Amino acid sequence: MEPLTNWAGNITFGARRVLRPRSLDEARELITAATKLRVLGSGHSFNRLADTDGDLLSLAGLPRTVEIAPDRRTVRVDGGIRYGDLATRLHAEGLALHNMASLPHISVAGAVATATHGSGVGNGNLATAVAAVEIIRADGELVTVSRGDTDFPGSVAALGALGAVVALTLDVQPAFELRQYVYENLPAASVRSDLPAILADGYSVSLFTRWTSADVDQVWLKRLDPMTAPTFHGATLADGPRHPVPGMPTGNCTQQGGVPGPWHERLPHFRMEFTPSSGEELQSEFHVPLDRAGDAIDAVAQVRERVAAVLQVSEVRTIAADDLWLSPNHERDSLALHFTWIADTEAVLPVVADVEKVLAPLGARPHLGKIFTSAPELPRAAEFSALVQRFDPTAKFRNDFLDRLLS
Ligand SMILES: Cc1cc2nc3c(=O)[nH]c(=O)nc-3n(C[C@H](O)[C@H](O)[C@H](O)COP(=O)(O)OP(=O)(O)OC[C@H]3O[C@@H](n4cnc5c(N)ncnc54)[C@H](O)[C@@H]3O)c2cc1C
DSSP states (O other): OOOOBOTTSSOBOOOSEEEOOSSHHHHHHHHHHOSSEEEEOSSOOSSGGGOOSSEEEEOTTSOOOEEEOTTSSEEEEETTOBHHHHHHHHHHTTEEOSOOOSOSOSBHHHHHHTTOOOOOTTOOOGGGGEEEEEEEOTTSOEEEEETTSTTHHHHSSOTTOSOEEEEEEEEOEEOOEEEEEEEEEEOHHHHHHHHHHHHTSSSEEEEEEOSSSSSEEEEEEEESSOOOOSEETTEEEOSSOOOSSTTSOGGGBOOOTTOOEEGGGTSSSBOTTSOOSOSSOEEEEEEEEGGGHHHHHHHHHTTHHHHHHTEEEEEEEEEOOBOOTTOTTBTSOEEEEEEEEOSOHHHHHHHHHHHHHHHGGGTOEEOTTSOOOSOOOOTTHHHHHHHHHHHOTTOTTOOHHHHHHHO
């Protein structure tokens, strides 16, 4: 058997085998019979979060479910479905999700489990769209936890620690169109003076920089309204399509140039049919309070040369506050500083530690699906540990990663 790795190839899973149930009953039987088990989504995380020395369980083979509620405010989906497939189905029904990540390739349950996010000061992370989760617990029982239940804030972005999420109910809204614009060379002086206005000037705004200078290389604006100006806070409208990583094919990216298009073909940066991002990379991301955005950029600038030496590109985004216990956006509007590193773990890890050191005074919280080196302070760790203990008293779904995180 080929060794099983994550998408990035930096993690070889220690699992004995991958179980691929075709029905809910089969999934329940496999979970009940297992002694150690982790659920694997689409494998896009960059650390050992999904790893186990027991069995991996993939829900990709369960029947696809997309059930729109009669009031058209929610949709119930199976845990293995990918955002790209769900989005196409929703759009065909005239419906939309509030946001998407940079790529549509990831599974809904896997993305929600790590509080994956897109951008936009008014947009919560993807887990905030969840209205209910249906979980097969370690004892094989299927339980539903809904918004309003006491356990709900701990059960959504739950890192697979409570059991296998076989279905989720998500909030939806009427479909909408967006226009995507890329502006280049945002001067450092504008970043310093106008940052809150820049980050709020669109439904979703991303800044891309390689930290080679204090200027920002690209500003990606996903807007409901058209832009008419050729400049944006001193940046210049790009004269053609761009990829965030210099030199990568622009055809892999969603359409730019202000052409109006469906929400799901503008919110992600990358198209479903192509390799997202650079394809050979590691990623880290740290969330700080939005009102410390300028300080966070100044802090990373202190280690700019070390960062730039092992970086492909960095992305700066915003996420609205939520009440989910493990969310990096727990009770604070956030700025996320994301790093697409070169695919060289040994060279990258010391620089991740440098970034953590300069961001620690700002209360930075890591994206739990990416690479970090310091033990993070989880917002509601004690409550979450108690919940895990109740759902999984025999530690069936635990692994070394969770043991370290919750110790
Ligand atoms: C190219 C690239 C771009 C990315 N862009 C973004 C981005 O824009 N924003 C962002 O926030 N993140 C981003 N990420 C990170 C990614 O969204 C997260 O790592 C996400 O968790 C991956 O989802 P997955 O389905 O691959 O989950 P996996 O990596 O397979 O699993 C993640 C966790 O979810 C658990 N899990 C998966 N499925 C289930 C289930 N059915 N039931 C219970 N637990 C489950 C696993 O046990 C594990 O703990 C990116 C990653 C890549 C590779």
